[in-house]
Amino acid sequence: MSRHDGAARPPGQPEQPLPAARDASMPVPSTKPPRRRRVVLAESRGKGGTARARTIVELEEQTSVGEKLVRDLIKQQLRTALGLAGLVLLLLGWMPVAFYLVPALSEARLFGVPLPWLLMGLVPFPLLYAAGYWYRRKAEHHERDFVNMVDR
Amino acid sequence: MIENLWSLTGVLCVAGLTFLLGFVGSRRANTTPDFLVARRAIPTSRNAAAISGEYLSAASFLGVAGLVLKDGADALWFPIGFTAGYLALMLFVAAPLRRSGAYTLPDFAEARLGSTTLRHFCTFFVVCIGVLYLVPQLQSAGLTLTTITGLPGWIGGVVVIVVVVVNVLGGGMRAITLVQAFQYWGKLFAIAAPTFVLFAVFLSNPSNGSRPLTDEGAPRFTETARVVLQEPVVLDVHEPTRLEATGTVEGSPVDGPVYWAPGRTYRVGTGTELVFAPGTPVPVVDGSPSTNAEWLRAENDGLSGMFETYSLIFATFLGTMGLPHVLVRFYTNPDGRAARRTAMHVIYLLGLFYVFPLILGVLSREYLPRLLVHGRTDAAVLLLPGEMLPNVFGQILGAIVAAGAFAAFLSTSSGLVVSVAGVVSTDLLPGKVRDFRWATLFTGAVAIGLALLLPRSDASLTVAVSFALAASTFCPLLVLGIWWRKLTWVGAVWGLCVGGGLVLSALVVNVVSSFTGDWAPDVLLQPALITVPIAFATMIAVSRATARRLPEDVNTILLRLHAPDPLGFIQDRDVQRFGTAEERASQGRRRSR
Numbered sequence: 121m122s123r124h125d126g127a128a129r130p131p132g133q134p135e136q137p138l139p140a141a142r143d144a145s146m147p148v149p150s151t152k153p154p155r156r157r158r159v160v161l162a163e164s165r166g167k168g169g170t171a172r173a174r175t176i177v178e179l180e181e182q183t184s185v186g187e188k189l190v191r192d193l194i195k196q197q198l199r200t201a202l203g204l205a206g207l208v209l210l211l212l213g214w215m216p217v218a219f220y221l222v223p224a225l226s227e228a229r230l231f232g233v234p235l236p237w238l239l240m241g242l243v244p245f246p247l248l249y250a251a252g253y254w255y256r257r258k259a260e261h262h263e264r265d266f267v268n269m270v271d272r
Numbered sequence: 273m274i275e276n277l278w279s280l281t282g283v284l285c286v287a288g289l290t291f292l293l294g295f296v297g298s299r300r301a302n303t304t305p306d307f308l309v310a311r312r313a314i315p316t317s318r319n320a321a322a323i324s325g326e327y328l329s330a331a332s333f334l335g336v337a338g339l340v341l342k343d344g345a346d347a348l349w350f351p352i353g354f355t356a357g358y359l360a361l362m363l364f365v366a367a368p369l370r371r372s373g374a375y376t377l378p379d380f381a382e383a384r385l386g387s388t389t390l391r392h393f394c395t396f397f398v399v400c401i402g403v404l405y406l407v408p409q410l411q412s413a414g415l416t417l418t419t420i421t422g423l424p425g426w427i428g429g430v431v432v433i434v435v436v437v438v439n440v441l442g443g444g445m446r447a448i449t450l451v452q453a454f455q456y457w458g459k460l461f462a463i464a465a466p467t468f469v470l471f472a473v474f475l476s477n478p479s480n481g482s483r484p485l486t487d488e489g490a491p492r493f494t495e496t497a498r499v500v501l502q503e504p505v506v507l508d509v510h511e512p513t514r515l516e517a518t519g520t521v522e523g524s525p526v527d528g529p530v531y532w533a534p535g536r537t538y539r540v541g542t543g544t545e546l547v548f549a550p551g552t553p554v555p556v557v558d559g560s561p562s563t564n565a566e567w568l569r570a571e572n573d574g575l576s577g578m579f580e581t582y583s584l585i586f587a588t589f590l591g592t593m594g595l596p597h598v599l600v601r602f603y604t605n606p607d608g609r610a611a612r613r614t615a616m617h618v619i620y621l622l623g624l625f626y627v628f629p630l631i632l633g634v635l636s637r638e639y640l641p642r643l644l645v646h647g648r649t650d651a652a653v654l655l656l657p658g659e660m661l662p663n664v665f666g667q668i669l670g671a672i673v674a675a676g677a678f679a680a681f682l683s684t685s686s687g688l689v690v691s692v693a694g695v696v697s698t699d700l701l702p703g704k705v706r707d708f709r710w711a712t713l714f715t716g717a718v719a720i721g722l723a724l725l726l727p728r729s730d731a732s733l734t735v736a737v738s739f740a741l742a743a744s745t746f747c748p749l750l751v752l753g754i755w756w757r758k759l760t761w762v763g764a765v766w767g768l769c770v771g772g773g774l775v776l777s778a779l780v781v782n783v784v785s786s787f788t789g790d791w792a793p794d795v796l797l798q799p800a801l802i803t804v805p806i807a808f809a810t811m812i813a814v815s816r817a818t819a820r821r822l823p824e825d826v827n828t829i830l831l832r833l834h835a836p837d838p839l840g841f842i843q844d845r846d847v848q849r850f851g852t853a854e855e856r857a858s859q860g861r862r863r864s865r
Binding site for chain 1: 345348349352355356358359360362363364367568569570571572574575577578581582585589609612613615616619620622623626627630755827830831834835836837838839
């Protein structure tokens with residue numbers, strides 16, 4: 121969509137934003153062009169100085185150390201994702217086979233509601249959300265660890 | 273007739289509101305920074321509501337309840353799969369894809385593997401998936417309009433595509449996250465309010481003459497039902513049935529009372545009118561459970577039914593990540609972490625939504641058995657309020673549901689048209705504003721053409737085919753592209769062609785078979801369980817064989833995809849141009865003080 125977002129513009133609109141619109145959407149003091157901001161992305165991370173810079177440069181320049189770090193992070197994240205996906209597929213995926221092999225399961229009732237309706241109508245949604253929540257925590261934890269390690 | 277007027281007003285309101293919001297929105301949000309960055313400061317919850325609003329299509333709004341009415345417990349896999357897809361998207365794709373800075377799948381493919389050939393193949397499949405997803409939306413719009421006004425089916429589809437195309441040409445709709453977020457809450461209201469009311473009606477008066485669903489036998493009509501068949505059907509008769517028929521049954525003309533023997537199927541021709549007296553058992557379209565006992569049970573279609581269920585789980589779980597209109601929306605997240613949180617929130621919002629169609633589906637089994645006769649169960653949600661509450665409240669609820677359904681068609685269709693037209697105009701045409709407009713017209717024309725040409729089936733089933741296509745093409749490309757260093761563009765192209773080719777041929781065979789007497793095996797209806805592993809295997813095998821084509825900058829790219837956001841490797845055209853979300857947010861706060 122990058123190159124045609126302009127295309128969604130109604131006819132007669134200029135290609136570049138009008139100065140007024142630009143000011144409204146970008147509250148940047150006119151004396152200081154916004155372009156300046158880009159190089160200071162890391163500024164907010166506070167002090168740490170040259171050591172951190174060096175590790176980041178190491179990452180960027182693909183030294184063997186940097187590459188190893190990234191590989192480990194990717195492996196860690198992938199293991200978490202695959203593990204959780206497997207667990208969820210297992211927790212949901214046993215049902216068709218079970219209901220097929222043991223028709224009596226379908227007949228069972230809990231609180232007057234047939235078991236398949238309870239298991240497939242109610243349980244999966246909290247389960248999916250819990251899996252998502254767990255993954256978010258794990259993934260953000262890994263990322264924080266990585267940043268701390270690189271920061272040192 | 274009053275009822276139709278109410279519903280029609282609801283539909284017209286939605287169409288009018290869409291135009292208005294599109295118009296206002298296009299005036300408010302039309303500069304590049306607006307499009308790219310203004311929404312970067314949007315809270316995760318609103319972004320998630322916008323994604324859900326665009327995602328909840330006809331298949332969710334009408335289709336789920338319809339399939340629950342018809343197929344019972346097995347249909348519960350549809351809402352599960354539609355939601356679980358976001359878990360897969362969150363686990364494997366959301367954050368890295370967001371960090372890649374790609375807006376669309378072809379963008380991602382080219383950035384990751386550096387091949388324009390691959391890009392073109394991706395474009396082709398984006399168009400296929402988008403158009404396939406559009407077809408059931410337009411067909412359901414036709415069904416909705418036919419149900420509430422009796423107008424011929426093609427008008428609804430044409431109305432929707434015209435509103436969408438005009439709106440997209442005018443520059444509205446897509447540009448505004450707020451509208452899509454509003455759409456989610458609107459749709460939730462439109463399905464939740466009737467559910468609460470109708471459920472209360474059901475509880476206060478559980479025996480309206482109908483037998484409870486716990487009754488083992490076939491469902492029965494509670495009042496005289498008159499069913500006119502719009503297309504030929506095969507009916508499965510479970511109990512001895514006496515009815516009056518006018519038209520053709522089993523190829524010979526009938527006019528008057530007939531007796532149908534149990535345990536047989538009857539072929540009934542188009543235009544036949546069937547009249548059932550109260551208490552008559554309901555004959556059910558062949559292929560659906562014919563008794564309530566069977567309906568309550570899961571998995572009673574034997575091995576092929578189980579294959580279909582697993583195939584559906586596979587397709588929806590892995591297909592969501594490849595839907596063009598879903599992925600684009602993730603770009604409005606400020607960074608990878610926010611993309612992940614958005615996906616999690618979407619799971620919550622979808623889970624909340626799907627409770628209601630389930631309840632409505634069960635209720636319609638009790639109150640709308642006549643839909644089982646012609647099998648057009650997608651109309652259940654629309655008809656239920658009027659059936660259960662034959663007074664002005666029922667009419668108002670019916671109007672709310674109809675309006676919600678139209679909102680569903682409009683939001684999903686416009687999301688799809690914008691993403692498909694966007695991809696077509698940049699990749700196949702020079703990418704100017706005028707090209708985007710032509711591409712929009714082209715997409716709309718192809719979609720409506722197919723919608724009128726192809727035989728109508730249940731929205732959820734048709735949508736499941738595009739999930740299968742997405743799961744067999746873009747899922748392997750994204751997952752391997754993000755997590756596997758050794759993917760080459762040649763491998764990706766082969767994987768796309770084999771996976772996508774198989775699903776598309778299954779689709780063609782199905783369509784041909786539906787015109788020539790339904791001979792195609794059931795496996796072809798939902799082939800994902802076979803095609804997805806084949807696509808993965810092809811991509812891996814060919815990539816290994818062409819290892820020398822490995823892109824040189826693979827390490828840099830993977831670093832960018834996976835490095836945590838605070839390190840600042842995220843590559844964004846607009847972060848460079850306009851600053852990061854945090855900076856903008858803090859500036860905004862400062863300014864408003």
